Amino acid sequence: MAAQLMARWTGSNEAAWEALLPLFKGTAANLQATQNPAAVLTGPIARGDVSTVAKHLVALPAAVIPAYCSLGLATTSLALANGTIDEKAADELRNLLGGYYG
Structure with missing residues (x-):
């Protein structure tokens, strides 16, 4: 869903994933480090x-x-x-x- 929405602004699914991937990775890394969803x-x-x-x-x-x-x-x-x-x-x-x- 996030990629579909982002593609409305980036113009393509590929560009949307490129924009979103660092956010997803950062969120996953923060969650792994704290193991507390509320903290991230x-x-x-x-x-x-x-x-x-x-x-x-x-x-x-x-x-x-x-x-x-x-x-x-x-x-x-x-x-x-x-x-x-x-x-x-x-x-x-x-x-x-x-x-x-x-």
């Missing part, structure tokens, strides 16, 4: 950046929004447990993601 979270949900998440929901194709919201809700719980966001940010993210998904 990055991105707007891990930062509590509700505005960026809202922009993503507007920009994404309708077919991927349920997956984005489902994964986003799970990430929100991890970020809250990890302490990278507070309860207020978690509530805002849950309301936003649940509004699109639920």
